[in-house]
Each structure stands twice: as structure tokens, then as C-alpha cells.
Amino acid sequence: MLSWEYPPRVIGGISPHIYFLSKHLAKQDVKVYVVTCDFPGAPAHEVVDGVEVYRIDSYKNPSPDFATWVYLMNMNMQKETAALMKKISSKIDLIHAHDWLVADAGIGLKHIFRKPLLVTMHSTEMGRRNGLNTTAEKMIHETEAWLTYEAWKVICCSDYMINHVKYVFGLPNDKMVMVPNGVNPQNYDVDVPSDFRGKFALPEEKIVLYVGRLVYEKGIHVLINAVPKILSQVNAKFIIVGSGYMKEQLLNIVRSMGLEHKVLFEGFMDEANLFRLQKCADVSVVPSLFEPFGIVALEAMAAKSPVVASDTGGLSEIIEHDVTGVKVYSNNPDSLAWGITKVLKDEGYARYLRENAYRRIQEKYDWAKIAQDTKRIYEGVLGEYSKSFWA
Amino acid sequence: MLRVIVFSWEYPPRVVGQLAEYVKALATGLAQNKVDVNVVTYDEHTMSEAKESSGVKAIRVVNPVKTHIGVLTWVLTLNQEVERAAANVYYSSGKKIDLIDVFDWHFIPAAVALKNGLGIPFVYSVESLEDHRSPTANSSYNLAIKSIEWLGFYEADAVTVKSEWMKEEVARIYQVPAQKISVIPPNSDSGISDFLRVYSAVVEAKKNGT
Numbered sequence: 093m094l095s096w097e098y099p100p101r102v103i104g105g106i107s108p109h110i111y112f113l114s115k116h117l118a119k120q121d122v123k124v125y126v127v128t129c130d131f132p133g134a135p136a137h138e139v140v141d142g143v144e145v146y147r148i149d150s151y152k153n154p155s156p157d158f159a160t161w162v163y164l165m166n167m168n169m170q171k172e173t174a175a176l177m178k179k180i181s182s183k184i185d186l187i188h189a190h191d192w193l194v195a196d197a198g199i200g201l202k203h204i205f206r207k208p209l210l211v212t213m214h215s216t217e218m219g220r221r222n223g224l225n226t227t228a229e230k231m232i233h234e235t236e237a238w239l240t241y242e243a244w245k246v247i248c249c250s251d252y253m254i255n256h257v258k259y260v261f262g263l264p265n266d267k268m269v270m271v272p273n274g275v276n277p278q279n280y281d282v283d284v285p286s287d288f289r290g291k292f293a294l295p296e297e298k299i300v301l302y303v304g305r306l307v308y309e310k311g312i313h314v315l316i317n318a319v320p321k322i323l324s325q326v327n328a329k330f331i332i333v334g335s336g337y338m339k340e341q342l343l344n345i346v347r348s349m350g351l352e353h354k355v356l357f358e359g360f361m362d363e364a365n366l367f368r369l370q371k372c373a374d375v376s377v378v379p380s381l382f383e384p385f386g387i388v389a390l391e392a393m394a395a396k397s398p399v400v401a402s403d404t405g406g407l408s409e410i411i412e413h414d415v416t417g418v419k420v421y422s423n424n425p426d427s428l429a430w431g432i433t434k435v436l437k438d439e440g441y442a443r444y445l446r447e448n449a450y451r452r453i454q455e456k457y458d459w460a461k462i463a464q465d466t467k468r469i470y471e472g473v474l475g476e477y478s479k480s481f482w483a
Numbered sequence: 484m485l486r487v488i489v490f491s492w493e494y495p496p497r498v499v500g501q502l503a504e505y506v507k508a509l510a511t512g513l514a515q516n517k518v519d520v521n522v523v524t525y526d527e528h529t530m531s532e533a534k535e536s537s538g539v540k541a542i543r544v545v546n547p548v549k550t551h552i553g554v555l556t557w558v559l560t561l562n563q564e565v566e567r568a569a570a571n572v573y574y575s576s577g578k579k580i581d582l583i584d585v586f587d588w589h590f591i592p593a594a595v596a597l598k599n600g601l602g603i604p605f606v607y608s609v610e611s612l613e614d615h616r617s618p619t620a621n622s623s624y625n626l627a628i629k630s631i632e633w634l635g636f637y638e639a640d641a642v643t644v645k646s647e648w649m650k651e652e653v654a655r656i657y658q659v660p661a662q663k664i665s666v667i668p669p670n671s672d673s674g675i676s677d678f679l680r681v682y683s684a685v686v687e688a689k690k691n692g693t
Contacts, residue, residue: 154626159552163559164627167592174600196563200593203567204600206574230550235560238547 094169094187094194096162098128098145105273105387106190106214111140112274116463118142122470123183127173127197129165148172159228166196173197177205185474186210186244192217192232195239202242206482208473211243212271213257215384222382237261244473247466249273249385250406256384269469274459275390277450284368292356292369293329298436300328301373301397303366303388304380306336311379311402313338314425316345319355321429326436328374330355333366370395374442375435381423383407389417390457393449398442400431416449485682486519486576488569488583488603490590492558494524494541502610505669506586512675514538518682519576523568523590525561542568555627558589565593573601581686582640584608584678588628591635598638604685607639609649614656633657640685643667643678 093114097107114124124143129150130136136147148169155161177184186208189198202209217224217232224230240246240261247269248254254268293299300322304310312332319330332342332355339357346355361369370376376392376399383405390410392399399417401407411417418435421427435442455461477483489510493503510520514537526543533541544564551557573580583605585594594605613628636642636657642664644650650664667677 153630154623156555156622156624156627157552160555160559160624160627163556164630167559167562167595167631170592170596171599174596178600178602196559200563200566200596201600203563203570204596206570227550228552231548231552231556234548234550238560241547 093124093126093190094173094198095126095128095190096150096165096193098126098147100134101129101131105385109212109214109273110190112276112459113463113466114143115141116459117467119460120463120467122463122467125176125180125184127169127176129169146172146176157228159232162193163196166194166200169194170197170200173201174204177201186470186477188212188470189239189243190214192236192239195235199239199242208244208477209242210245210247210469210473211239212247212249213240213253214249216257216260218260219256219382219384233260240267243267244477245269245469247271247469250409252405252409253384271462271465271469272457273385273387273390274457274462275387275394275453276459277394277453279363279391280367280371280395282364282367282371284371288368289372292331292372296327298326298328298374299369299372300330300432300436301333301369301376301392302331302379303333303370303376303391304378305334306332306338306342308338309380309382310336311381311423312336312342313345314379314381314402314423314428315377316342316355317425318429318432319346319351320349321425322432322436323351323354325433328354328436331358331369331373332356333358333361333369335359367395370397373397375400375432377428377432378402378407379420379422379428380404380407386410390453393417393446393453393457396446396450398435398445399449400428400435402428412448412452415445416452417445484517484519485679485686486580487513487521487682488572488580489520489522490565490569490583490585490594491522491524492587492589494522494526494543497524497526500610502586505610509675509678510539511535511537513678516675516679518679521569521572523565523572525565540572542572544568553624555624559592562590562593562596565590566596569593569597570601573597573603582606582682582689584682585635586610588613588632588635591631591638595634595638602689604640604689605638606641606643606681606685607635608643609645609653612649612652612656615652639663640688641665641681643681645669 095110097103098110117124127146130147150165153164188210190212254270376397378389378401385406389399389401401411402422403419404422411419413419418431420431491506493499495503495507513520520539522541529543530545546561548560583594586608587610597603617625636659653659665681
């Protein structure tokens with residue numbers, strides 16, 4: 093399995109994805125070798141939960157820019173992985189690459205060893221940039237197209253992404269497989285000290301929690317605009333966790349509304365406290381305008397906090413309206429205020445949502461089940477491969 | 484029979500500098516000496532395999548990624564196609580490729596990956612060095628090219644150069660041990676047999692596991 097990030101190197105969502113997927117594949121008797129980039133203090137080789145992890149020297153070559161660094165890193169990753177595969181070649185059945193960041197290495201190794209290549213597309217350049225505007229963006233887009241072309245199967249984490257990737261790269265239906273992203277409910281087996289909630293809100297205040305970057309696509313400004321509408325009906329404290337370029341602007345809006353005592357900007361928060369806060373939240377809000385998957389909604393569901401989310405992208409699939417959460421119109425403060433108020437004012441309804449949501453997490457977004465699905469895809473590909481002239 | 488794959492980023496009819504005609508003459512000469520020669524090269528307009536009258540097989544690949552921010556990204560993506568073509572030769576010959584001769588830095592990454600993955604030794608034949616092409620430039624772009632040249636010298640089983648001066652330069656700039664470098668002047672009568680001598684030594688060394 094090739095990935096540019098694996099703990100302790102955490103840049104985005106791929107790192108925890110690889111960690112949990114490989115760990116649970118290993119539990120199901122799949123021998124997984126993860127090859128990833130180095131991180132200060134992390135060993136070049138170690139076994140983590142039954143997974144062989146190899147970290148390559150990824151800053152060997154001077155690079156003029158990020159994209160060139162990626163391709164040079166791939167050169168080194170491919171060299172190291174080739175040597176590893178030569179050593180254990182009879183044991184490797186297939187190569188699983190994650191995103192364009194390891195495209196060159198995955199494609200090269202496929203042809204050198206004539207083993208099937210699978211790819212998980214976590215995102216696309218076109219989606220990230222809302223179009224292709226620069227030469228670098230076009231180059232990355234074409235690299236993604238090439239990677240999906242070379243792949244035996246393309247895995248995406250939501251139906252929304254399946255459609256998006258299929259359309260963007262012109263891929264046939266039978267090449268696409270949906271395997272959802274997972275969440276680890278054990279994260280929320282943390283003790284919440286009795287005085288913890290009191291650090292954020294008064295006993296009579298409900299807690300409305302937002303977790304995410306403070307950027308336009310996350311729709312945090314929609315939530316801020318909904319605050320007065322909600323406060324006119326329920327007494328609540330709004331806790332904003334995360335940082336981003338909109339922070340100053342949002343602070344000014346809150347100040348001009350005279351609501352500084354009701355909206356807390358917590359900035360970045362360490363994991364342990366975040367997990368505790370998610371458990372305390374009376375409602376978790378995901379007001380995104382664009383969302384390929386929406387892992388933060390799953391995390392709230394795993395923390396047994398009722399979710400109000402906008403009906404867009406991957407969130408539309410995660411939340412079943414009136415069953416596992418409340419869906420509201422995207423980019424609409426009135427709709428958002430309606431959803432949040434509805435959950436806060438009706439404790440029975442909130443309890444019903446959290447119980448359904450938690451059950452859904454266990455049924456659909458459990459890493460053991462996701463690894464099982466992934467293993468089945470591996471077996472399917474190997475079955476097809478065994479009839480090909482490469483076998 | 485000796486089976487060789489030659490990597491060159493230019494080969495007739497695609498002529499950029501003097502390397503194209505030089506590699507063509509070498510490949511033809513090797514074929515005349517009963518060497519099975521496969522040239523893997525780049526051509527944006529012809530993606531094909533062609534058997535030449537000399538017996539040389541020329542395999543042309545195109546870059547699957549058309550838009551690039553620079554020569555480096557262009558070269559690095561093209562290398563996967565070079566690998567694919569070389570791996571196809573390797574598997575269709577019953578895994579009997581004796582060595583790869585790679586001309587200049589462009590396809591060093593492919594040669595290194597094939598060596599590490601399939602155990603095919605390679606010779607790095609130097610036409611020119613980045614230090615001489617861009618003598619005063621020390622941007623990270625130039626340094627990256629130099630780092631690929633360094634990787635080539637480090638991983639290569641043998642190095643050929645065209646002059647004693649270049650041998651000294653390679654040894655000076657990249658600290659390559661002198662016994663690893665063979666001087667084969669262009670247009671000399673013994674050119675082909677000199678290359679064959681280097682190739683045989685590499686094959687012999689691999690057989691003996693040294």
C-alpha cells in the first residue's frame with residue numbers, strides 16, 4: 093500500500109485512513125506493507141498492529157516546488173518499494189495506491205512486477221480547486237486521469253465521489269467501487285471530567301459545536317449568520333474549533349452582533365479534548381457548501397452527538413434526514429437555524445437521532461467492515477488477474 | 484546472445500542534439516555484432532515498435548501527461564512509460580535481459596527502478612553533465628537534475644564517457660571511483676568493441692555476484 097502520509101506524519105485525511113484500513117486488513121489475514129514518507133523521529137521500518145510500515149527518505153532531492161517534489165519523492169518511493177518487492181516478490185499480490193501523490197510509483201511498480209494496481213481517489217484536483225486554472229493544476233489532473241486509467245479498480249468513499257470521478261476522468265462504470273470512509277467509535281471511549289463541560293458553557297446553555305477549518309467552502313459563515321435566529325428561541329453556546337483564513341472576518345461579525353459571550357473561537361484543539369467536547373455537544377453542525385465525504389459528521393455520530401448538516405456532497409449520503417440526523421438547505425442560515433433549534437428544543441428527538449446514528453456507524457462505517465469490503469475487492473481483482481496473460 | 488536495452492530520450496527521426504545519431508550508430512553497430520538491441524525512446528507523435536533493417540528494435544513511448552510545469556515533471560512522468568516498455572521487453576524475452584545502457588540523466592529513474600525491482604544491471608553513458616550545461620545555475624531545479632545524475636552514478640554498475648576530461652569531471656564532481664568509468668571516444672574504430680567489453684564485464688560481475 094502506497095501513501096504519502098501515515099502516522100505520525102498527518103497532513104490530511106489519508107493518514108488516518110491508511111492507518112485504520114491497513115490495521116483492519118491485517119486483522120483479516122491480509123499481509124499489508126505500507127510504504128510512506130519519512131517523519132522526524134519515526135523509524136524507517138516498524139511493525140504497527142501487524143502492518144509492515146516502511147518510511148522512505150522523501151527529501152533526498154532538492155525541489156523547486158511542491159508538485160516537482162511529489163514526482164521526485166515518487167522516484168525514491170518507487171526505488172525503495174521495488175527493492176522491497178524484489179526481496180519479497182512472491183508475497184505481493186497487488187499494489188494499492190492512494191491519490192495522485194503516489195501515482196508515478198504505483199504505475200511504475202505495476203509494470204515492473206506485472207501486478208494489478210488499485211487506486212483510492214480521496215479527492216480530485218478539479219474538486220479541490222473548483223476547476224483547473226493553472227498549468228500545475230492541469231498537470232495534476234492529467235496525472236490523476238493517468239492513474240485511474242492504469243488502475244484495475246478505482247475506489248471512492250462516497251457515491252457522490254464515484255459520480256464525480258467517473259465524470260471527470262471518463263471512466264467506465266464497472267471500474268468504480270464505493271467503499272465508505274470509516275470512523276473509530278473507540279476514540280470516544282474517553283472519560284469526561286465532571287468540570288469539563290463547565291469550561292465551555294453554563295449549565296443552562298446548550299452546546300452547539302462546529303469542528304472544521306474556517307474557510308468558505310465549510311460554510312462556517314452560514315452558521316454565524318444563524319446564531320441570532322437560534323438564540324431567539326434557545327439559550328446556547330456556540331463553540332468553534334479549528335482555524336482558517338476567515339477567522340478575523342468571523343470574529344468581527346460576531347463582535348458587531350454583540351454576541352462575543354455566546355460564540356467561542358477555540359482555534360486548534362488537541363485530540364483528547366476534542367473527543368470530550370464532541371461527547372458533550374448537544375448538537376454538532378456541518379454547514380459545508382462543498383464536501384467530498386464529510387468525516388466530521390461521522391465523528392459526531394460516533395461521539396453520540398446529534399448532527400445537523402447541509403444537504404450536499406458526501407453529507408447527503410451519510411445523513412438520513414429525520415433518522416440519523418437533520419439535513420438542511422446548503423448556504424441557508426434560516427434552514428440551518430431551523431434544524432439546530434429543532435434538535436435543541438426536543439430532547440426525545442435528539443436522543444432518537446443519536447441512537448440511530450450510532451447504530452448506522454456500526455453497520456456501515458465500521459473499519460472492520462470496510463476492511464472486509466476492501467479485502468473482497470482485492471480477491472475479485474486477483475480472480476480476474478489470474479485469468480490474464482500477466483498471471 | 485547478449486540482450487541489451489538502450490534508453491535515450493532522443494533517437495532518429497527525433498533529433499534534438501548529437502545524441503540521437505550517436506545512439507543510432509551504436510545500436511546499429513551492436514546489432515551487427517549479434518547483440519539483441521532494444522532502444523526505448525520518446526516520440527510525441529509515433530507510439531510504436533519498429534524493427535529496423537539492422538535488427539535493432541526501436542520502441543517509442545509518449546508522455547501520458549501532456550501539461551507540465553517544467554522539464555523535471557515531464558521527465559519524471561515519462562519514466563513510467565519507459566519502464567513499461569522495458570518491462571514488456573523483459574517479460575517477452577523470458578526475463579532474459581542482460582543490461583540496460585542509459586544515455587544521459589533523463590531515464591535514470593527508470594533504470595534505477597528496473598535494477599532494484601528486477602535485478603537488471605545498468606550502464607550510465609554520459610553525454611553531458613548539468614554542471615557543464617548550466618555552469619553558474621544553482622537553483623533547486625538544477626540541483627534536482629544533479630541529484631538524479633548522482634543517483635545514476637551511485638546505482639550504475641559501470642559508467643562510460645567520451646573523453647579523459649569527462650572521466651576526470653565525473654570523478655571530481657560526483658566522486659565516482661575511476662575504475663568504474665570507461666573512456667570510449669566517439670568515432671573511434673574500437674567504439675563498438677569497447678562498449679561490448681564494458682557490457683561483458685557488467686554481465687560477468689553480475690554472474691559472479693560482485
